Amino acid sequence: MGFQVMTMSDAAASRVNAIVQTSGPDAKGIRVGIKKGGCAGMEYTIDLVTEPNPKDDRIEHAGATVWIDPAAVLYLLGTQMDFEVTTLRSGFTFHNPNQTSACGCGESVELKAADLAELARQKQESASV
Secondary structure: OOOOOEEEOHHHHHHHHHHHHOOOOOOOEEEEEEEEEOOOEEEEEEEEEOOOOOOOEEEEEOOEEEEEOHHHHHHHOOEEEEEEEOOOOEEEEEEOOOEEEEOOOOOOEEEOOOOHHHHHHHHHHHHOO
16 A cells, blocks of 8 residues: 555544535535745635646545545645634645744745655655564
């Protein structure tokens, strides 16, 4: 089995399913990407998918489908997507091992590309256990 770019919590899957169910018959899931912006330099993007891009990576969990922009893959390797509701906000969160810092408002992050050699080593170690 190959390495999955990103994982999704049950809460995130539930929210993706809710978005798809309320977005009309053409909605198939969401697409996650990265763009330059914000005070820390990068922002996560989330868009509704009605026509999947065949170049995107795809993850599925609990009936929810998320496509990942190929340009974002190296920045998202090892990330867990979650959904949280607090007193002041609700939204998707990303627990990303490639994040080096974030701005004070929490809207943008600084990311480094994943270390592919380290990921391969970790995968090899876990397979031999």
